[in-house]
Each structure stands twice: as structure tokens, then as C-alpha cells.
Amino acid sequence: MFEQKRFLMIPGPTPVPESALLTLAKHPLPHRSPEFSEIFMACNAGLKKIAQTEEATPFIYAASGTGGMEAVLANLLNPGEKVLSVVNGVFSKRWADMASGFGAEVKRIEVESGKAVQPEEIEKILNDDLNKEIKLVLVTFSETSTGVGNPLKEITSIVRKHGALIAVDAITGLGAMPLKMDEWGVDVIVSGSQKGFMIPPGLSFVWAGPRALEKHKQSKFPRFYWDWSKSIKALENQTTAFTPNVSFIAALHNTLNLMLNEGVENIWQRHERLKQCTRKSIEAMGLKLFASDEDASAAITSIIPPNNVSVSDLRKKLKNDWEIVVADGQVDLKGKIFRIGHLGFVFDRDVLTALSAVSRVLEDLGHDTGTRWMKVYEETLKAHKS
């Protein structure tokens, strides 16, 4: 019975509000109907507000986030073009690999695991590119595998000076950390439904700004399902090029309203608060954080377990004793860190609950967390509630 109490504190799927779940339980609307068009256009408008853009065009794909990443490459690249790709974890490596696979000449900036990229590193390479051969820069906003956030505003400003396009995998970061597409000059953003957007996995979102749409026109890469031009043509008739996931788009309509009612700035503040409460409490338990304060993502916190505690035991006990699911590390970080997601439909009580359970489990496994962390939690919460 209590598996129905299961609580996901992973970086996705994130918890889904009841109102969105109940929307999913409705009979699907016909996709070529005025009712669906209204919902679809409201979602497009809402997505623009979340990404803080008036200039960009949003595209809603039935796809996972990786599909959205592929869509960006298929719409922007020409074979043989130079791409600069920041690699500091599993998902940023994936994007670089995809670009290579699509025939781009990819220069990678390999960043030490658990660290954010130094904007100067990007600046140096772009400054050396005197002939402006680099056409596209790929950056991951929040690297889910390590819990690191890259300094997107600074990076974008550097890329803008050079003239290349910047495309951002903000799958985990959007709706957690400040991202101002128009103000900063970001050209392309990718995100996914099962993250800050609070619905299950199944939709990917791409926002393409005017420079990206211009480059798209010259891109010869074969594409059909991902093609922006087809979607833009369909948008003129307030519809989609291909059969959309009408149920998920109706649920998205619901959660976008929840997000806009809370307010974009308030959402960012809440995630900053959840992050600070998590990090400070975890440190007060005597554990080490994987990312520094400067580099940490507001969507997910990566934690190094005490020496005498295995990640596997910790995760098992959290699930068995408390029905809380946290994430293991991925690939070479498997067993070395655990990751607590605090993204989307998560509020202060959830983080307190997760921390309490983590503390109980650590005590059971022989690590004394003490009780000071509760005081630290309270103080951090107060400091960020003002």
C-alpha cells in the first residue's frame, strides 16, 4: 500500500500536481479542434513567459529531452561546421557526441567533474577563432549528472561578442534558475516536461530566437519531424505539424498556469531556497557537497556520502524505510555521490522531509548526523523567506 506514498526526489520525473494528473485522465481532445488550438496557443504563450522571451518561437515536441537536443542540431547544423561544446558531465557529453554524429567538427571544452566551466576558457577559444569558423556553442545550463550549473549569462555575453549562436540544454535548469532568453541573448533553449514543468516525461520544448531561425533557413540537414519551418507554418493556423500529445499539452496548460500564478521570479527564489536549505543542512550533517557554492545547480544537489556509508545502502533504506527515491551518481560517479532533486513541484516541507529521512538513514548506517542540521535548516529557510 505505502508504495503509493512514494516520493521522487530525483532530477526527473519530478512530482506532478494532482490537477495535472487529473487532466491527464481526461479523454483526449481531437487535435484539429478549436478547443485544442486554444490550449495549444496558451501553452506557447506560457512557454515564452517561462523562458523570458518575446522574440523566440517555442516548439513543442512529442519526444524526450534528447529528442529536443537532436531537433536543435537537425535544424541548425550543416555537415562539417565547427561547434564548440562544453562537456562537464553525462548530458553535456551526450550533446557533443550527437553533434559529432551529425557531422559537425566538435571542439570540446572538458571540465573537471563537479565543476562549472570558466567563461574565460570559452572566451579564449572564441577569441582565437579569428575567421569566425565556430558557428554554434553548446552549453548545458544545469548538468544533471553532477548537480552543477554553468554561468549562462556570462557565457552568453561572450558568445554574443563572437557572433556564433548559443544553444542551451536547459532541460533540468529552466524553471529552477534565472534564465532571461531575450535580455541575455540566448539563441536556443531546450527543455523537457518532466522537470521544472511538473508533468511526466513525454514532451520536449525548444525555443528558437530570430538569429537561430535565420541560420535554420540555411541549414541543409535532412529533417521532417523536427523541422521548425513545418511547425511555424502550422502555428500560423494555431495547430501542430504532426499529431501532438494532446493529453500532455492539456496537462502542460494546467502546470503553466500554476507556474505563472506563482510568478517566474518567485519560482527562481523558491528553488534557490530549496537548494540552500538542502546544502546547508547536508553540510551540517557532516557530509561533503560535490559542487562548490558558486557552481551548484538550484535543481539538484549532489552529495558525497560518509566514508563508511555506501550509496547503494543509503538509497535502498531511503526507499524501503521512507518511500523516498533519490538518485545515484551516473557512469563514473555511480556509487560515489547521491543526488537529491528539488525541482518543480517541490516545496519546503518536501525538502525537510527528505533531509529528515536522510538523517535517519545515515544514523541507522552508522554515521552520526547530530541534530544541529535542523537548526541550520530553520535559519536558512528564514533567511531565504524574506
Add this chain to the structure above:
Amino acid sequence: MFEQKRFLMIPGPTPVPESALLTLAKHPLPHRSPEFSEIFMACNAGLKKIAQTEEATPFIYAASGTGGMEAVLANLLNPGEKVLSVVNGVFSKRWADMASGFGAEVKRIEVESGKAVQPEEIEKILNDDLNKEIKLVLVTFSETSTGVGNPLKEITSIVRKHGALIAVDAITGLGAMPLKMDEWGVDVIVSGSQKGFMIPPGLSFVWAGPRALEKHKQSKFPRFYWDWSKSIKALENQTTAFTPNVSFIAALHNTLNLMLNEGVENIWQRHERLKQCTRKSIEAMGLKLFASDEDASAAITSIIPPNNVSVSDLRKKLKNDWEIVVADGQVDLKGKIFRIGHLGFVFDRDVLTALSAVSRVLEDLGHDTGTRWMKVYEETLKAHKS
């Protein structure tokens, strides 16, 4: 209030059983969990049974049907290869266009609208291809835009003799008409969730047989999200290469169980019965059918309205007076035919309901349908219930 009675008799989205809708309303499972793996593997096994295959590997994409069609091309083609494509409507034209866009040299067999392709036409072209340059034949099983079913068994047998691969868009046809992948020798099938599978749009399914998987290994087309090799590798660990639509896959698990409980042969028989009841009754109302008895699909019936009745008026009144949605014609058939879907979670009462409403609306619009169609309906039902 009565919009909640709305009943979709369109070729997709098709009606969704309550048990599947309620599954969609559950909190999403984490995708890297034993619970999800179990559901996922059960879906793979169920999909194989529905396509009547033990040899083929199924792939479940978060995508619409068009995405699945793109996946097939991306996994099988090499630029410049010759493809033979049967075009007898909007969706078969789409696949041919996609193949052209992907750099294939596409030879099209253009079939008159409302007619099935003659297998002899395919045979002639393949016989003339002495150097076996044609590598792939694309066929649509049930052309949704016209309500025509192509004779797949005969076509497959012809293609097998030549040696090319045959890939079938069975998005609307699968689960409505007999399709025996292994026995007939079909290499690739594509379908979609919102058709015979009785869940909303959002998943596309592709089945690839051994010859297709072999050809895939030599295909140099860039791909990542669609890549079969990545999915096969993930399947070895009972998981997906990328974040799956866990909620839809859970709902699919539910509807596959419903389908397998009914039995594949029984599903085909039911659709044949729904088709016959629809066609015979419509004719008894004095209307003309767009496709002949030999060419008609069991998933959808295309009907030519009486001279004095516009499709637009008919559809409006069906929706306003009876909350039944039927489809218009598409592109050059818009306003010339209307289409009644009887695919998926549809049973005899639904067809009787739709026909009764159509009859009422036609009477209101000045066409006397008489009452003989009810007798015809009853006799047809009895004849096909045995």
C-alpha cells in the same frame, strides 16, 4: 456540461478506456526502477504479439507516428539509395516526401485517390529492377486520408521475391486488420499509440525484423534519438536509451492487456464487423462509399455525402446536436468526403449510435435516409457475430 459526452469517431485520437485514463492519472514511476522495467518489458512482449512476431524487435518512441516513420528512414537509408513508395493519399505521400528529403532516390507509384494499389504494379517495377537497386519499399497499410487498405500480404510476398526490404506504415491499420509480420515476411512496421492501441497520441512504435536490423548496421545516416542500436543496447538492461514517457507506457501496459485478453484474431473480427455494419448501413441510407468493398480499410470508412448536403454542415450538426465528432476529408478531399473512424476502443453500440446520429442529421439536412438501414445494420451484425 454535455461536451463531456463528446465521442470521437475520428481516425485518432480514438476513444480511451477508463482503465487507461486512470493509469495516466497516477504519479509517474522513476524510469530507472525495477517496477518500470517490468512494465516496459511486458509492453515489448505485448507489442510483439499484436504484430504477430517473435523475430522482430519493438522500439517504443516518445513521438507521434510521423516520428516513427522518420525513425525507420533514419535507421535504414543511405543517401542516394533507391526507394519504391506507394502513394495513395496524404500519409503515404508524406512518407515518400520524407524519404526524398532524406536523400533517397524515390520512385513513386501514384494510385488514384480512394483506390488500393495493384500488387502487379509493384511487381512490374521490381521485376524491371534487374540490378536490385531498389533497397526499400514503403507502403501504407491503411491510408487514413481515404479509408483505403492496401493488400499487404500480396505486396510483401512480391517484395520478398525481389529482395528489397518492406517497411509498412501501419499507424492506423494495426489492430484493425490482419497483419502477420513473421508469417508474411514484413521487415518493418510503424504504428502509433492513439489508434488501435487505445491510448492518447504521444508514443510511436516501430518493429524491426532481422533483415532490417542487418541493413541498419550498414546505414550511415546520422541519428541518435531514433537509433535502434542504442535502444537494443538499453533493452539488454531492460530499459530505454532515453527518458521514456513512463505514464503512457504504463497506460499502454493496461491497453495491451485488454487487447491480448480479447485476442488478436477477435480484434480483427470485431473491426471487420464494425466496418461491414458501417458500410452496409451507410449504403442503405442512400449514400456512396468512397472506397470499394475490396479496397476498404477496417479502421475507417470514407463516405461521399448526398449532393444537397455539405460535409461542413453535417459535421457541425453531428457535433452540436449529438456530441459526435467525425472527420472531414483532407487536402483535395476536404468537403468531398466525411470519415467515420471505428478503430480501437469501439464496439457495436458505438457504431449504431454514430449511424443513428448520422441518419438524424441527414434527415434534418434534407436527405431522406429511410429506416431500412436499421434492418441492414441488424442483419450485418448478426452475419458477422457468428
